[in-house]
Amino acid sequence: MGVGGDIICQNALQRPRQTMNMPLTLDDIRHLDTQDPLREFREQFLFPAHGEGHQTYLCGNSLGLQPRSASQAVQREMQAWAERGVEGHFQGERPWTRQHETLRAPLAALCGADGAEVTTMNTLTVNLHLLMAAFYRPSGRRSQIVIERQAFPSDRYAAASQIRWHGLDPADHLVEIGAGHTALIDESELENYLETHGEQVALVLWPGVQYASGQAFDLARITRAAHAAGAMAGFDLAHAIGNIPLALHEDGPDFAAWCTYKYLNAGPGAIAGAFVHQRHHDRSDLTRLEGWWGVGLDRRFLMEPAYQPAGGADAWQLSTPPTLAVAPLEASLDIFAQAGFNALRSKSRALTDTLERLIHEQLDDVLEILTPANPDRRGCQLSLRVRAGREAGRRLFDRLVARGVIGDWREPDIIRVAPVPLYNRFEDCWELVRSCRV
Numbered sequence: 001m002g003v004g005g006d007i008i009c010q011n012a013l014q015r016p017r018q019t020m021n022m023p024l025t026l027d028d029i030r031h032l033d034t035q036d037p038l039r040e041f042r043e044q045f046l047f048p049a050h051g052e053g054h055q056t057y058l059c060g061n062s063l064g065l066q067p068r069s070a071s072q073a074v075q076r077e078m079q080a081w082a083e084r085g086v087e088g089h090f091q092g093e094r095p096w097t098r099q100h101e102t103l104r105a106p107l108a109a110l111c112g113a114d115g116a117e118v119t120t121m122n123t124l125t126v127n128l129h130l131l132m133a134a135f136y137r138p139s140g141r142r143s144q145i146v147i148e149r150q151a152f153p154s155d156r157y158a159a160a161s162q163i164r165w166h167g168l169d170p171a172d173h174l175v176e177i178g179a180g181h182t183a184l185i186d187e188s189e190l191e192n193y194l195e196t197h198g199e200q201v202a203l204v205l206w207p208g209v210q211y212a213s214g215q216a217f218d219l220a221r222i223t224r225a226a227h228a229a230g231a232m233a234g235f236d237l238a239h240a241i242g243n244i245p246l247a248l249h250e251d252g253p254d255f256a257a258w259c260t261y262k263y264l265n266a267g268p269g270a271i272a273g274a275f276v277h278q279r280h281h282d283r284s285d286l287t288r289l290e291g292w293w294g295v296g297l298d299r300r301f302l303m304e305p306a307y308q309p310a311g312g313a314d315a316w317q318l319s320t321p322p323t324l325a326v327a328p329l330e331a332s333l334d335i336f337a338q339a340g341f342n343a344l345r346s347k348s349r350a351l352t353d354t355l356e357r358l359i360h361e362q363l364d365d366v367l368e369i370l371t372p373a374n375p376d377r378r379g380c381q382l383s384l385r386v387r388a389g390r391e392a393g394r395r396l397f398d399r400l401v402a403r404g405v406i407g408d409w410r411e412p413d414i415i416r417v418a419p420v421p422l423y424n425r426f427e428d429c430w431e432l433v434r435s436c437r438v
C-alpha cells in the first residue's frame with residue numbers, strides 16, 4: 001500500500017503545466033515540493049555532509065542513499081548472532097534460513113514476477129554467470145551471445161568469458177548491436193539481426209535500462225524477437241529495478257538479474273536478485289551450477305548426497321546468504337512498500353520531466369540530453385553531454401562536486417544525474433541547473 005498515487009502527483013505538476021510557455025521559477029519548483037505526497041520519505045535517508053549542510057545527491061543510479069533503518073536492520077542481525085549463535089539460523093523472529101523469503105514478495109512485485117520466479121543470492125555479475133551457465137548452451141551453429149555495443153563492461157566480460165569457457169572465440173561468437181557510445185538503440189536493430197542471423201544466436205543478453213544513455217528498452221519486444229529466433233533472452237536489470245515498471249513474468253524472458261545497491265538502496269555489495277521464468281522451474285535437463293542452499297529447507301539439513309532442488313528460482317542459490325548484506329535490503333524494501341511503486345514512478349516522471357525542462361530552459365547551450373525524451377523510454381536518469389567537450393565537461397563536473405552537487409562522470413564527456421523519487425526534491429533539480437551556471 002502506498003501513501004500517494006498518480007493523480008496526486010500529476011496535480012503537483014499542474015502549476016508548471018499551466019504556465020507551460022513561461023520558464024519555471026524557483027517558486028514553481030518549491031510549489032512542486034510542497035505538493036509532493038512523498039516529500040516526507042526523504043527524512044528516512046542519510047545524506048552525505050557538504051559544508052554546513054548536505055549534498056544535493058543525484059547519484060542513485062550508481063549508489064542509492066542509506067536508509068536510516070538500514071543500520072538498525074544490520075544491528076538486529078548482529079544482536080541475533082550475539083544472542084543466539086548458531087541457533088540464529090532457525091530461531092527468533094527472522095531466522096537466517098528464512099531471511100530471503102521475506103524479500104521474495106516485495107522483489108517479485110517490483111519486477112512483475114510470480115514469487116517463485118525470484119530469489120536473492122550473490123552479487124550481480126556472479127548471478128549473470130550462474131544464469132548463463134544454465135541458459136547459454138552453444139550447440140552446433142547456434143553459439144552466439146548478442147549484446148549491445150555499449151554493454152556494461154562486466155556484462156561484456158561475463159559473456160565473453162562464458163564463450164571462452166565453452167571453448168569458443170568471442171571474436172566470432174560475441175555479437176554487438178548498435179552504434180555504441182551512448183547512441184540510442186532501436187529494438188528493430190536487434191530484430192533485424194535476429195531475422196537474418198537468428199539461427200546462430202543462443203542468447204540475447206540485454207539491459208533493462210542502458211547504464212550510459214539511460215534508455216529503457218521494451219523487454220517484451222526483445223524477448224519475443226529472441227524467442228522467435230530460437231534463442232534465450234536474459235536481462236541485466238541493474239538500472240531498471242526500483243526505477244521503471246517491470247512485468248517479467250508476462251514479458252517472458254528466460255532469466256534476469258539485478259543488483260540492489262542502486263535504486264533499491266541496499267548498500268554497496270548488498271545481496272543481489274535473480275529471476276528465472278516459471279517455464280524452466282521443473283526442467284531436469286538444465287546445466288545449472290548447484291550448491292546446498294538450492295536444496296529446499298525441508299531437505300537441506302538432511303545432508304543427502306543427491307541434490308533435490310527447491311522449487312523455483314531458489315534452486316539457483318548456492319551458499320549460505322550474507323545475512324549482514326541482506327538486512328539493509330529488507331529495510332529498504334519496507335520503505336518501497338510504504339511509498340508504493342506507482343506513486344514513486346509518478347513522482348519520478350515528474351522529477352525527470354522537470355529536470356529536462358529546466359535544462360532546456362536554462363542550459364540548452366551547455367548540455368545536450370542524450371536520454372530519450374519519451375518518459376516511457378527512460379527512468380530517473382538523464383545522461384548529459386557537455387557540448388563544450390571533455391575538458392570543459394570535466395571542469396563543470398568538478399565544479400558541481402565542489403558545490404556538493406553529486407552526479408557521476410562517464411568518459412569522455414557525459415554527466416549522469418538521477419533525481420530519485422524516494423529522497424530527491426524538485427529543488428535538487430533546480431540546484432543542479434543553478435550550479436551549472438555559477
Ligand SMILES: Cc1ncc(COP(=O)(O)O)c(C=O)c1O
Pocket residue numbers: 123124125126152154155207211236238239259
Ligand atoms: C548495468 C550493470 N551491470 C553490471 C554491473 C556490475 O555489478 P556488480 O559489480 O554488482 O557485479 C553494474 C554495476 O554498476 C551495472 O551498472
